[in-house]
Structures are given as structure tokens and as C-alpha cells.
Amino acid sequence: MRFKILLVLSAAFSCFGWGSFGSPQYFWTGAWLSTYSGVSCSSDDLPRATAHKAKFLNALSSGASANGRSYLLQLNYENSTMTYASFASTDKNSCDVVFWTGHGDEGSGKLLSNDCYHERYFPFGGSYTKWVFLEACHFFQYNKNPWSYDDSLMNGAHCVYSFASNYKWFKHQTGSWWCCTFGGCKCFSYSDDRWTYMWERFFSGNYNLWGAYSSAMGDSHAEGGYGVEVAAVTLYGTLQDDNGHTEYNYLFACPTKDWAYEGLIYPGSNPDGYLNAAFLDEVFGTPSY
Amino acid sequence: MKTNIFIVLFSIACFSSPIKINKNVSDFINGITTSHRSGLLVPGKNQEDILKWKTSIIEYGIVKSSIEKQKDSLIKNCNMPIFAYDSKRDVAILKSENDETRFRVPSKSLISNKDEFKSIAEKFILKNLPKYSVEYNSTDVTTITTKEKTSILNGTVNFRRIFMEGIILGNVSFIKVAINSLGEVTNVEICWPEFIEIKNNRSSLKEEDNTIPATKLLSIVSDDYSDINSMTDGKDDTPLSSAEIIGSARGWFKMDGNILTPVYSFIVKGNLVNGESYNETTNIPVLKKYHPK
Numbered sequence: 001m002r003f004k005i006l007l008v009l010s011a012a013f014s015c016f017g018w019g020s021f022g023s024p025q026y027f028w029t030g031a032w033l034s035t036y037s038g039v040s041c042s043s044d045d046l047p048r049a050t051a052h053k054a055k056f057l058n059a060l061s062s063g064a065s066a067n068g069r070s071y072l073l074q075l076n077y078e079n080s081t082m083t084y085a086s087f088a089s090t091d092k093n094s095c096d097v098v099f100w101t102g103h104g105d106e107g108s109g110k111l112l113s114n115d116c117y118h119e120r121y122f123p124f125g126g127s128y129t130k131w132v133f134l135e136a137c138h139f140f141q142y143n144k145n146p147w148s149y150d151d152s153l154m155n156g157a158h159c160v161y162s163f164a165s166n167y168k169w170f171k172h173q174t175g176s177w178w179c180c181t182f183g184g185c186k187c188f189s190y191s192d193d194r195w196t197y198m199w200e201r202f203f204s205g206n207y208n209l210w211g212a213y214s215s216a217m218g219d220s221h222a223e224g225g226y227g228v229e230v231a232a233v234t235l236y237g238t239l240q241d242d243n244g245h246t247e248y249n250y251l252f253a254c255p256t257k258d259w260a261y262e263g264l265i266y267p268g269s270n271p272d273g274y275l276n277a278a279f280l281d282e283v284f285g286t287p288s289y
Numbered sequence: 290m291k292t293n294i295f296i297v298l299f300s301i302a303c304f305s306s307p308i309k310i311n312k313n314v315s316d317f318i319n320g321i322t323t324s325h326r327s328g329l330l331v332p333g334k335n336q337e338d339i340l341k342w343k344t345s346i347i348e349y350g351i352v353k354s355s356i357e358k359q360k361d362s363l364i365k366n367c368n369m370p371i372f373a374y375d376s377k378r379d380v381a382i383l384k385s386e387n388d389e390t391r392f393r394v395p396s397k398s399l400i401s402n403k404d405e406f407k408s409i410a411e412k413f414i415l416k417n418l419p420k421y422s423v424e425y426n427s428t429d430v431t432t433i434t435t436k437e438k439t440s441i442l443n444g445t446v447n448f449r450r451i452f453m454e455g456i457i458l459g460n461v462s463f464i465k466v467a468i469n470s471l472g473e474v475t476n477v478e479i480c481w482p483e484f485i486e487i488k489n490n491r492s493s494l495k496e497e498d499n500t501i502p503a504t505k506l507l508s509i510v511s512d513d514y515s516d517i518n519s520m521t522d523g524k525d526d527t528p529l530s531s532a533e534i535i536g537s538a539r540g541w542f543k544m545d546g547n548i549l550t551p552v553y554s555f556i557v558k559g560n561l562v563n564g565e566s567y568n569e570t571t572n573i574p575v576l577k578k579y580h581p582k
Contacts, residue, residue: 206373206382208392210431215445218429219460225570236394236435249394251433278394279434280442288565 027064030075030095031057034082034102034114041116042103048169048191049101050078052135056099056195063203067257084117092126097133098157104136106289107164111136125157130252131209134162138289140231140281154277159234159253161213165287170224194220208254210234210280218284227285236278253280348576349484351461351547356381356481367417367477378460381479388475391443391467394433398440398470403428410446410466413474421481423448423464424456443475444468452484455539458554458572484549542572551575 033053036042057073064071074094077086082102092098103112109120111134124132132154139162154160170191197216201207207215214230221228234253356363357374363383364372371384400406406428414423426447433442450462457463460480467476540554552572560566 200377204375204377206375208389210392214429214431223459249396251392251394254392277435280431281434282429282431284429 025068026070026072026096027060028070028072028074028095029057029060029097029099030090030092031073031077031098032075032082032087032100032102033078034112035079036103036112036114037079039114039116041118042112044103046102046169048171051190051192052101052169052195053078053099055192056101056133056199059196059199060097063199067203079114082114084113084115084119087111087113088119088122092123092129094128095126096128096130098124098126098129098131099133099135101135104134104139104163107138107141109139109141111139123155124160125155127156129155129157130159130255132157132160134160135167136162137166138163140164140233140279154233154235159232161210161230161232161253163217163229164231164281165227165229165283165289167217167228168221168224168226170226189220189223191220191224193223203257205257208256210251210253214282218282221284227283227287229281229283229287231279231281234278234280235276237276251278251280348487348551349541349549350487351543351549352483352485354379354480354482356479363479369477379480379482381481383477383479385473385475387469387473388467390469390471390473391475394435395440395442395470398442399472400441400444400468400470403430403444405472406430406444406446406468409468409472409474410448413466413477414448414464418464418479421464421479422451424451426463441470443470450481452541452549453551455541455551456554457549458540458542458552458570461541461543461549487548540572542574 031053033049035046035049037045037047061071075090075092077083087100100111102114104110105112105118110118111120111122112118124134141164168191171188194216197219198212201212201216202209210232213232217228217230232253234251236249236251238248238250356379357376359381360372360374363381364370367383369383369385371386371388373382373384374380375382407425411425414421426449428444428446430444431442432439444467446466446468448464448466450457450464452462462482463478463480465476465478466474467478469475538554540552541549542552542554544550552574555571555573558566
């Protein structure tokens with residue numbers, strides 16, 4: 001199916017033309033991870049980061065495969081190779097999905113690379129990048145809009161999902177001392193399960209991506225006894241497909257499994273000043289900031 | 290680290306703990322602390338009635354629901370044309386034709402605060418799903434900010450199931466009602482497994498005498514804190530400065546093997562010396578078979 005952008009997005013993308021490469025069949029992915037072990041500029045190690053990344057990729061791979069989509073880990077940087085250059089200078093055009101797990105910084109929009117660059121000038125997307133997941137504490141400012149960040153934020157990505165509060169890692173014993181003794185020692189919940197929840201919900205067809213993301217994060221943190229504020233910056237606009245069906249004020253953070261409108265943004269498009277960007281957020285429980 | 294925490298907790302207990310260490314568990318259950326029950330939908334009952342735990346010492350097996358077979362009646366009762374069944378979570382999902390309005394930039398919002406979502410959802414359940422015994426748990430609200438304004442995009446009101454006068458803990462059984470910015474119910478999720486009495490072990494069960502001392506509770510909190518904290522952000526040397534029970538309830542906890550066992554459920558707020566805090570739910574089983582000698 002071919003699509004074209006109709007109205008609102010034209011202000012942002014008029015200089016780039018129509019996107020018309022149809023419903024993508026791909027979930028090609030780039031992943032960046034650091035546990036910060038032995039890294040002097042990091043006050044805290046993130047020992048569960050490896051498990052988080054593994055769950056994210058495994059669940060994505062399984063869901064894509066079950067739905068006849070193509071999954072490929074195109075870019076993969078861990079620890080010593082997760083440098084500022086590996087993220088900022090690497091061409092992400094081949095990645096539909098970008099995943100980062102590491103430190104953020106108190107709502108500043110900054111990330112900390114393994115080689116101690118503490119920067120906000122990360123170009124998160126590439127020409128074909130649709131969804132960026134930044135598993136980084138308090139990346140977004142609480143109750144603030146996204147326009148205070150640098151213009152290179154999205155760099156063509158359709159949406160960036162992250163957190164506007166701290167988020168927690170945990171291996172949590174759900175039933176106190178007695179559970180392990182009498183429950184076969186399976187009374188644990190793990191923070192990395194959040195990514196399984198998210199992709200399973202999305203690929204079930206019953207959730208769009210923002211719904212899957214926010215509900216999975218909310219459920220995961222409830223399992224650990226924590227609050228969290230989830231957030232996303234997303235493009236939005238009014239669209240029309242070749243059958244004449246119009247989607248008004250469509251939020252690109254909310255595609256469904258068939259992601260009919262996800263092929264619309266032209267490769268290389270980069271909205272100037274986020275004229276048509278929106279900031280979504282949802283608070284679960286009592287987060288820390 | 291456990292030693293440090295124990296010392297801290299012991300000091301807290303001796304001098305300034307907000308936990309009433311001379312009280313036993315039954316004190317906490319019977320109104321000493323604020324219940325974490327947050328609302329009732331059943332008219333004519335109050336929290337005191339609910340907290341008088343009249344239920345038996347029986348355990349139940351959790352069995353997959355028959356809710357998929359109730360598709361037609363649910364569609365009719367809820368007046369929602371779209372039905373889906375999530376077999377992995379055993380959840381029925383009902384959608385109205387305007388479900389996706391929850392995920393569009395709204396042209397206007399008629400909802401100004403989260404309490405309105407709660408009111409709409411409660412009325413919906415009482416009118417359309419009266420046979421489902423639930424109580425209000427929480428409301429999750431998504432807001433959207435454009436350059437022009439910030440507004441409410443949608444809300445999800447979470448209800449948890451009441452069973453034998455106790456709450457079902459975790460994600461075992463619930464109803465979620467999603468509402469768009471115009472106040473329309475657009476999506477309902479129902480997770481309603483069946484519970485079947487496990488008869489073959491009934492004779493071996495004996496109810497705990499409710500005299501677990503608060504010092505034991507403190508050690509539980511300490512263990513739980515230690516377990517969590519050792520896995521959280523690497524801050525495994527941040528000691529507790531104080532801890533307090535901020536809620537209690539009778540509940541049912543899902544054990545391994547899909548067994549539902551009765552518990553006393555506490556919410557404990559732990560305050561760390563660095564100023565951070567966390568809430569921890571600690572569930573203590575009613576049945577003696579789960580208690581150490």
C-alpha cells in the first residue's frame with residue numbers, strides 16, 4: 001500500500017517530498033549498551049543492562065518472526081565499543097529500531113557514553129529509523145516540552161520513547177521470605193521483563209506501540225514496587241492513504257501492528273524546530289526524580 | 290550490607306521507628322494503620338466490614354477463564370462491537386469503534402482531572418458489568434503537550450477483583466476501563482480467571498494465629514529491602530533511615546503452580562538516608578504451612 005502525507009506534516013517536510021515506500025516489512029535494529037563497570041565517570045554500575053538488552057532484542061525478534069517481519073541486528077555496541085562516536089557518528093539509516101540502555105541525566109536530555117561523553121547532541125534517528133527507545137533515567141524533563149532540546153534530537157526518527165523520571169532495575173522477590181521456601185523459588189519478578197511485555201502486547205495486535213510501551217512500563221514498575229513516569233516525543237500529522245482514508249492528528253508514537261502509516265515519512269526528513277512534535281507522558285505510582 | 294541494615298533497623302526500632310514494634314500483625318490488620326484498600330464499589334459495605342476477615346483457610350487453584358466464550362454477552366452488555374482475546378494473558382478486550390480516538394491529538398478535551406475518569410468508569414461497571422466484584426485501584430492518565438497547549442489525552446481506570454472479601458494481588462484478575470478525552474469509554478479489559486477450591490490439602494492447613502511480631506516484620510522488610518536494593522542502580526550501600534507501614538489489607542497472592550493463597554498484605558515505605566524512598570508490598574501468608582518453625 002502506498003501513502004502520502006496530506007496536510008499538517010507538510011510544513012515540516014515540504015522540502016523533502018512525499019514518503020511512499022509503503023508498509024515496511026522490517027525491524028532492523030541497532031543496540032547500544034553499557035553497564036559502566038570500571039568506568040570512572042559513572043557513579044553507578046548498571047549490572048542488569050545486559051539482561052535488559054537481551055530481553056528487548058529477543059522479544060522483538062520473536063514478535064517480528066511470528067508476524068512475518070524481517071528482524072536483523074544491524075548495529076551492536078556494548079561497553080567499551082559503546083562510545084559517543086559509535087552513536088553520534090554511525091549511520092543509522094539501516095535501523096528501523098534504535099535501542100539505548102545506559103545513564104541519562106536529570107531531565108537534561110543528555111546521555112552518558114562509555115567513554116565519558118556526557119552529551120545531549122546525539123542524533124537519535126537515521127533516514128529509515130522509526131522508533132527510538134532510550135532506557136535512560138530521567139532523560140526527559142518532568143512536565144516539560146521537547147522543544148528545549150537540540151534540533152538534532154530526532155534526526156528523522158518518528159518518535160523517541162524514554163522516561164521523565166528515574167526508572168528502576170530490579171530482581172524482586174514478590175512474596176517475601178516464604179515464597180522462595182514454599183513456592184519453588186519462582187516468586188521473582190525481573191525488570192527486564194518489561195521489554196517482553198511491551199513487544200508481546202504490540203505484536204498481539206491489541207495495543208498500539210505507545211499503549212504497549214506505557215502499560216508494560218507501568219506493570220513492570222508495579223511489580224518492583226516503584227513508580228515511574230514514561231514519556232515520548234512524537235511527530236504527528238494528518239494523513240491520507242491511497243484509498244482516500246484520512247487519519248486526522250495521527251500520533252506516530254501509536255502505530256498498530258500493521259503500522260499502516262509508518263512508511264510515510266520521507267528518508268532524510270528532519271523537522272525544523274519540531275513544529276509538529278508532541279510530548280506524551282504518563283505517571284504510574286510515585287516516581288523519583 | 291544486611292548487617293548494616295539490621296543495625297539501622299534495630300536502631301530505628303529502639304528509638305524512632307514509625308513502625309509500632311510492640312504491636313503484632315493483627316494490630317496492623319485491624320485498623321492501626323491505613324488500609325491500602327482504596328475504594329469499594331459495593332454499596333452498603335465499608336472498609337471495616339471488609340477487614341473482618343471471615344474467609345476460610347482454603348487455598349484455590351487458578352484456572353483459565355471461560356471469558357472468551359462470553360464474547361456475545363460481553364459485546365451486548367458493554368455495547369462495544371469489537372472483541373479480542375489475549376490468550377497469553379487470559380484477557381478479554383472490548384473496543385468501541387472510536388477506540389483509536391485515545392491516540393489522536395484531541396481537538397478538544399472535556400476531561401479536566403483524573404477523578405472524572407474514575408467516576409465514569411465506576412458508573413460503567415455498575416451499569417454494564419454488575420456481576421463483577423471489583424474495587425477501584427488507580428487511574429493512569431496520559432497527557433499530551435503540543436506547542437499550543439497541554440491537555441489530557443486519555444485515562445485508564447484500574448479495578449482489582451474482590452474474592453472472598455480479600456483483594457486479588459498482582460495482575461491475576463482485574464478490569465481496566467479506558468476513556469478518551471471526550472469522556473467516552475473506548476476500551477475495556479477483563480481478566481477473570483476461575484478459582485477452584487483445592488480440597489485435597491485442606492486438612493493439612495491451619496490458620497496462623499496472627500501473632501507474628503512486628504520485629505519479624507522488620508526483618509522481612511529488611512530482607513526485602515536488601516534484595517531490591519542490591520539489584521537497583523548499584524546503590525547497594527544506601528541504608529534505610531526509617532520505614533513505616535502505610536497500608537494493609539487482606540489479600541490473595543498467587544503462588545507458583547497457580548495456587549491462590551490468603552495473605553496479609555502490607556505496603557511499607559522505606560526512606561533512605563539519601564532522601565529517596567520506595568514503597569514495598571510485603572505479603573505474609575495466613576496459613577501456617579508457609580511459616581518457618
